[in-house]
Amino acid sequence: MGSEFWDYCQESCIDIYYASVAHPKCNGQVERANGLILQGLKVRIFDPIKKYGAKCLQELPRVVWGLRMQRSRATGYSPFFMVYGSEAVLPSDIAFGALRIQNYDENEADATRCTDIDSAEEHRLTVSIQHARYEEQLRRYHDCNVHERDFNVDDLVLR
Known part of the structure; x- marks a missing residue:
């Protein structure tokens, strides 16, 4: 320094x-x-x-x-999805035979992954729009519940 x-x-x-x-x-x-x-x-x-x-x-x-x-309320997606571009396969999906596990095809997996990677930018744009909407809703809620106060000299206030 x-x-x-x-x-x-x-x-x-x-x-x-x-x-x-x-x-x-x-x-x-x-x-x-x-x-x-x-x-x-x-x-x-x-x-x-x-x-x-x-x-x-x-x-x-x-x-x-x-x-x-x-899933985040602000974005609508999970952090895992935002990083990897698809939802994770959970152990419960494997144990109980979820549809996406039953319909899994090794040959289509590479093509599907390439499609997921290509659509990642589109999902990020959707997330940024959704996040902006969420912040605007928070701002409106906050502004409706904030009441203006005027203080005069010699008013007692809690610090």
């Missing part, structure tokens, strides 16, 4: 923002994701009779997998 670095940033029109990686409160998305993981773990490992220290490590992959497979 010497003066040479600051000079270079000013010459290159680079804005510097500080963020602390050690404190998740600096990043709202990370804080929300950590909260969802902890919420999922608490439900799975809490047992007042038994000790549950090591059980956390066993349940963590299942909780993370569940979060990756859950």
